[in-house]
Amino acid sequence: MNLSDMRFPRQLEAAGLSEKIREALVAEKTRLWPEGKLEVPVLNISESLTGAIKKARMQRRVRFGFDEIFDKLASEKKGIDHLHEQMKSQQNERISRLLLFSNDGAERLYRHIEQTLNEHHLRILGCQLDTDGKTLGQLITGRSVGIKVILVEHKEAVSDVLRALVDAGK
Numbered sequence: 001m002n003l004s005d006m007r008f009p010r011q012l013e014a015a016g017l018s019e020k021i022r023e024a025l026v027a028e029k030t031r032l033w034p035e036g037k038l039e040v041p042v043l044n045i046s047e048s049l050t051g052a053i054k055k056a057r058m059q060r061r062v063r064f065g066f067d068e069i070f071d072k073l074a075s076e077k078k079g080i081d082h083l084h085e086q087m088k089s090q091q092n093e094r095i096s097r098l099l100l101f102s103n104d105g106a107e108r109l110y111r112h113i114e115q116t117l118n119e120h121h122l123r124i125l126g127c128q129l130d131t132d133g134k135t136l137g138q139l140i141t142g143r144s145v146g147i148k149v150i151l152v153e154h155k156e157a158v159s160d161v162l163r164a165l166v167d168a169g170k
Contacts, residue, residue, distance in 0.1 A: 003041075006125065007094040008162060009155045017166055024165040030128055032110040038117060041127045043100070046168035049161065050139050053100070053150070056157035057140055063151040066109070069099070072151070073120055093122035098152040098161055101126070102133040105148050113149070 003022050012018060025041040032038055043049060056062045063069050097120070101113060117126040129136060137147035152158055 009094055009096070009159045011156075011159050012162060017163065020166045021162050024168075025125075025127070032114045032128075033107045036110065036114050038114045040117070041125075042103075043127045043129050043165065044168065045129055045131050045135075045139065046164070048164040048167040052157075052160040052164040053140055053152070055160060056152050056154070059154070059157060061152060061154040061157035062140070063153060064147055064149070066112075066149055069149060069151045070112070070116055073097070073116060073124070094155075095123060095125045095162075096153075096155050096158060097124040098158050099124055099126040099149065100129055100152065100161075101149045102131060102136045102147070103128055104132040109148060 003025050006022075007013070008018050008021060012021065024043075028042040028044075029039040030042050032040060053062065063072060099113065099117065101109075105113075113126060117124060131139070133146040133148040134144070136150075137143070137145040140147060140150070152161055
């Protein structure tokens with residue numbers, strides 16, 4: 001995952017936050033699984049990050065559930081590929097989705113996440129959160145429920161979450 005080439009939502013670039021977000025994303029990285037080739041940013045859970053995720057959830061811009069997330073991404077990819085084929089050109093993609101996941105998943109989960117991030121690398125950014133699934137579920141839903149993977153889906157919600165990384169560093 002090459003963060004230096006990654007294009008963020010326009011509102012973040014217009015606000016001059018791209019470099020600060022890149023700095024926050026490269027501060028700590030981890031390999032998803034022992035034989036994995038992909039390193040992803042590790043995000044520290046902060047009040048601003050939790051607040052941005054909760055806000056996105058209230059706006060119905062967060063998906064939970066391994067199967068639902070990956071089926072949705074695959075379906076969207078078919079539509080995007082079809083559009084690119086009709087237009088005969090590749091548009092410059094921007095990050096429009098965030099795949100956030102806990103640090104206590106099984107190797108199989110992380111292998112699948114790596115495959116998905118490689119397949120959708122132009123529009124999705126994957127980050128490991130520095131928390132387990134039980135705590136993530138509690139932070140997001142307020143209930144005792146385990147959540148290993150979430151997808152933040154809308155450019156405004158994605159912008160809010162990425163902006164929270166910069167706000168947390170202040």
